Amino acid sequence: MDARLRLYNTLSRKKELFEPLNPPFAGLYVCGPTVYGDPHLGHARPAITFDLVFRYLLHLGYKVRYVRNITDVGHLEADLDEGEDKIAKKARIDQVEPMEIAQYYADRYFTFMGALNVKRPSIEPRASGHIIEQIRMIQQILDKGFAYIENGSVYFDVKKYSEFYDYGKLSGRILEDLMTNTRTLEGQEEKHNQADFALWKRAQPEHIMRWPSPWSDGFPGWHLECSVMGVKYLGETFDIHGGGMDLLFPHHESEIAQCQAALGHESVKYWLHNNMITINGQKMGKSLGNFITLEEFFTGSHKELSQAYSPMTIRFFILQAHYRSTLDFSNEALQAAEKGLKKLMTGYETLTRLIEANPGCEQPGRPADPENGSIASKLNESCYAAMNDDFNSPIVIANLFEAVRFINAVNDNNDTGSLQELPTLKNVFDVFLFEILGITKETEDGQQLIVNGLMDLILSIRQKSRINKDWGTSDQIRDALQKLRIAVKDGKEGSTWSPGN
């Protein structure tokens, strides 16, 4: 087994050994949300993917600085209002200040990502707070001769750039194709070439989000912020840059070009890209209008949803697929995830109970089968191997299911010979399920304590009727609870209950 982390670098299209530039430090930059709409399932994929990366790097002992930007400026609307900032457009509709919109949706984003147990990054910088730095980088690119000024706007000169460097190396694009194949958009006649992209745009009079610059009152181009903030907080070269596959071109390609042009070298060592979530085989996205917001998932209020799905179900659903695969949404798949997760959590509870009931087993490291090593430590190794192989969370989950089968077998057979495996097994769950995969028990609040008390009471009454073989009463209670979506299970040592089906 290779105990070292390997990750798939989009730049080389190969799995590479992770060797950070300045160990024990590791830098991670991920393209964050544009805050002009409610967070949907598509936002959850990269957030959870790179949360997994973040958590695993931390677990391996790296001192990680994780930067994820908030885009609150600079994305152009290409359809009806060309040249107008998306946030500004929404603001005009709602008759409020653009920053108020950005603030509102940023807050929503944080709230829902929090529900998904996504760790907050070390730094969450906003594009609007880095206008000065962006202006400086534009000036650097101009000074090096890789940009030109046209009517108050500044454009990146892709043709000039590709005389020295390879524009297209990340996405596999060929420059000649880009020059000829790019669709002609209105208001783009200032460009010398179709493939050129804006570094600074002069604002039209009705454009409300604007800042002064040496060239005009305007706003920065839409690829610039990530280059600027990545370099500012992680250094001129840093380890990992992540994002969705849809950002590969032109966004990340242009980021590489901007850094190369301004700094004389590239800034990113490993490029990581998560795949898309599809709905009926099609990408789920804002512009397609087929997205389901996270709020709708949590409440079940969308016509495509047959029920509500808890945040942990969503998280588990996403982690059950490898991050570089597309993941197709369906109610059936979500329900399977819900049940699978429940099985895992029940298994963990059984494990905890077994350890409490058998204080003698609290000496880890004594394998039941010394010939072949313990099952628990094998699973542990297998989980590390999976994570080291480009963050293969589905394999980790498969291992955890195997652990559950083992736990249940011990529980059923009272196999005392295997009890000493349990502490190690608990450690595997604590590390992989909770710490690295970031699954949590769904929260219990004050109401829950009352419910617990009531349920204890009800089940003790039912137990009495069962002892008296009063099946009518006992079934009446169970059926009534069933209608409230509370499942009762009768075991040898009394009954237990759980919410859900």
Add this chain to the structure above:
RNA sequence: GGUUUCGUGGCCGAGUGGCUAGGCAGCGGUCUGCAAAACCGCGUACAGCGGUUCGACUCCGCUCGAAACCUCCA
């Protein structure tokens, strides 16, 4: 048209040149007052056609099909 990626059993999804993925659903059984859970067992797979190979689902080529990107998008 170009670039990138993919096509695995009822559904979702891993993986490998020869040895069980896993989950959900289904069927049979054990257990149980019944049920649920759990456990045991079972079934239908690697789009098609060629090639390389002792042997390919796994490598190569072609065909068919799908998606993303080429335009803001996670």
